[in-house]
Amino acid sequence: MINPSIEFEEELTLFRQTCARFTRDEIEPNVFEWEEAQIFPRELYQKAGAAGILGAGFPEEFGGSGTDSLYALAASEEMLRAGSTGVVVGLQSLGIALPPILSLGSPEQKARFVPAVLRGEKIAALGVTEPGAGSDVAGIRTSAVRDGDDYIINGAKLFITSGVRADFVTVLARTGPDPHQGLTFFVVEQGTPGFAASRALKKTGWWASDTAELVFEDVRVPVANRIGDEGSGFLAVMQNFVTERLSLAFYGHATAEVALQEALAYSKEREAFGRPIGTFQVNRHKLADMATKVTAAKTLNYALAQRVRKGERPVGEVAMAKNFSSDVAVEVCYDAVQLFGGMGYMRETKVERLSRDARLLPIGGGTREIMNEVISRWVL
Numbered sequence: 246m247i248n249p250s251i252e253f254e255e256e257l258t259l260f261r262q263t264c265a266r267f268t269r270d271e272i273e274p275n276v277f278e279w280e281e282a283q284i285f286p287r288e289l290y291q292k293a294g295a296a297g298i299l300g301a302g303f304p305e306e307f308g309g310s311g312t313d314s315l316y317a318l319a320a321s322e323e324m325l326r327a328g329s330t331g332v333v334v335g336l337q338s339l340g341i342a343l344p345p346i347l348s349l350g351s352p353e354q355k356a357r358f359v360p361a362v363l364r365g366e367k368i369a370a371l372g373v374t375e376p377g378a379g380s381d382v383a384g385i386r387t388s389a390v391r392d393g394d395d396y397i398i399n400g401a402k403l404f405i406t407s408g409v410r411a412d413f414v415t416v417l418a419r420t421g422p423d424p425h426q427g428l429t430f431f432v433v434e435q436g437t438p439g440f441a442a443s444r445a446l447k448k449t450g451w452w453a454s455d456t457a458e459l460v461f462e463d464v465r466v467p468v469a470n471r472i473g474d475e476g477s478g479f480l481a482v483m484q485n486f487v488t489e490r491l492s493l494a495f496y497g498h499a500t501a502e503v504a505l506q507e508a509l510a511y512s513k514e515r516e517a518f519g520r521p522i523g524t525f526q527v528n529r530h531k532l533a534d535m536a537t538k539v540t541a542a543k544t545l546n547y548a549l550a551q552r553v554r555k556g557e558r559p560v561g562e563v564a565m566a567k568n569f570s571s572d573v574a575v576e577v578c579y580d581a582v583q584l585f586g587g588m589g590y591m592r593e594t595k596v597e598r599l600s601r602d603a604r605l606l607p608i609g610g611g612t613r614e615i616m617n618e619v620i621s622r623w624v625l
Contacts, residue, residue, distance in 0.1 A: 265326070272329070276327045294365025318550055321333050330603075331602070335455065343362060368407050369415065375403055383479070388419050394468050396471065401461065409456075416433050429472075432472060442457040452598075487560060498542040498573065501574045501578065504595070534580075549566055567616055
């Protein structure tokens with residue numbers, strides 16, 4: 246395990262140990278089965294809630310740990326050691342679904358929606374991306390029209406993590422014509438007439454997470470489910486992006502680190518021409534490059550996480566970290582598969598699964614190209 250040169254408080258170290266035990270006992274033994282089934286049991290949310298993992302980084306008054314975002318990042322890093330990004334993103338979909346409610350919602354709304362999710366009793370998803378609008382949030386077309394004490398929502402959302410079985414979705418909809426000031430969040434609850442997951446999407450990677458296309462056909466949502474004032478949604482999304490992209494950067498270095506550890510172990514065990522493959526210079530140098538990339542990505546990400554926990558919002562640097570860590574994940578996983586040879590192409594190995602999972606990182610949460618736009622604006 247590569248450790249950045251940053252000292253952490255004892256509480257965080259103990260929490261990391263809790264996450265490591267949870268991963269070892271609850272995820273690792275079942276991960277291959279869940280990947281093949283392309284879903285993990287709903288009960289895992291309740292177990293993660295009871296262990297305090299889901300509440301990491303959330304306010305104590307709603308059942309959270311009262312800690313900061315670094316705890317949730319550490320949880321994702323530890324759980325990724327099981328080798329399934331799908332399980333981690335499924336469990337942590339609350340990390341993007343709840344912040345708009347906590348930042349914009351009324352006390353009643355927070356008490357109504359947040360605690361049950363942190364306990365693992367309910368599943369929350371975020372509905373922003375659409376068939377025609379992803380990174381371009383201003384292009385959202387799903388509409389919400391006021392009708393008395395309700396809003397009527399029409400439209401569709403795509404690539405929604407946990408969307409198939411979410412008990413509610415925090416949905417961004419258009420309430421006005423202005424590209425930025427006309428966006429508002431609503432909580433749409435499962436079972437509301439006209440709202441449905443039209444299909445579960447089959448993906449190249451992240452198999453164990455459910456991913457849905459959602460449809461809204463004259464969905465009547467009470468005003469009490471509007472989160473914040475009309476037009477407050479765009480700023481909340483922008484604030485959400487920093488933590489989401491830093492989370493994806495952590496997924497990147499954690500994915501690469503697990504692939505590196507698998508490759509190191511295999512290079513000592515597998516023999517060719519009478520000696521371990523790790524003794525060949527070409528492979529030693531490949532492993533050296535892999536370790537350098539992982540160390541660089543992890544150090545950058547933890548440095549930024551420390552700044553975020555102090556209240557900073559380093560938008561440009563986080564975009565850099567997401568791009569760099571995504572590249573590192575893709576490259577290191579590719580090299581790990583190459584070191585494994587034929588076994589690296591078999592679904593029974595972690596490196597095969599990680600190589601598929603890694604490919605989404607330069608796409609999700611804002612594509613690599615969009616991140617470069619963010620970076621260039623910051624640099625210039």
